[in-house]
Amino acid sequence: xxxxxxxxxxxxxxxxxxxxxxxxxxxxxxxxxxxxxxxxxxxxxxxxxxxxxxxxxxxxxxxxxxxxxxxxxxxxxxxxxxxxxxxxxxxxxxxxxxxxxxxxxxxxxxxxxxxxxxxxxxxxxxxxxxxxxxxxxxxxxxxxxxxxxxxxxxxxxxxx
Numbered sequence: 001x002x003x004x005x006x007x008x009x010x011x012x013x014x015x016x017x018x019x020x021x022x023x024x025x026x027x028x029x030x031x032x033x034x035x036x037x038x039x040x041x042x043x044x045x046x047x048x049x050x051x052x053x054x055x056x057x058x059x060x061x062x063x064x065x066x067x068x069x070x071x072x073x074x075x076x077x078x079x080x081x082x083x084x085x086x087x088x089x090x091x092x093x094x095x096x097x098x099x100x101x102x103x104x105x106x107x108x109x110x111x112x113x114x115x116x117x118x119x120x121x122x123x124x125x126x127x128x129x130x131x132x133x134x135x136x137x138x139x140x141x142x143x144x145x146x147x148x149x150x151x152x153x154x155x156x157x158x159x160x
């Protein structure tokens with residue numbers, strides 16, 4: 001007599017389980033390496049502009065404002081833009097000056113992104129567990145509270 005239902009799954013041996021764990025760890029390491037490379041590339045690309053922005057925020061003006069005109073033709077004084085500051089730093093101190101402090105900036109960005117990612121996953125898992133555990137309980141779920149919160153409509157007075 002044939003059995004009805006899904007076919008029986010073959011049991012994994014100890015060696016197969018260890019290989020699966022190693023593959024999962026390797027996959028995780030590769031994903032983190034790719035992520036670190038992306039963070040390093042984007043931080044390296046925009047680091048000179050961040051340094052120039054700090055100079056602009058501090059009010060460091062190596063060149064006096066130049067005379068220009070507004071859209072309507074009125075004369076005005078214009079400060080240099082961010083690309084001028086980057087060019088000025090490169091000409092004055094060399095290309096190395098553009099990436100001064102890059103290591104600390106990269107570490108700060110990486111730690112901030114990892115902290116954000118870990119906190120997001122922890123909160124997401126907590127909410128999923130809370131919703132799963134409160135499916136049958138009345139009042140324990142945040143969604144139950146949101147669905148039953150009345151909408152208050154304020155009368156709009158029309159001035160005539």
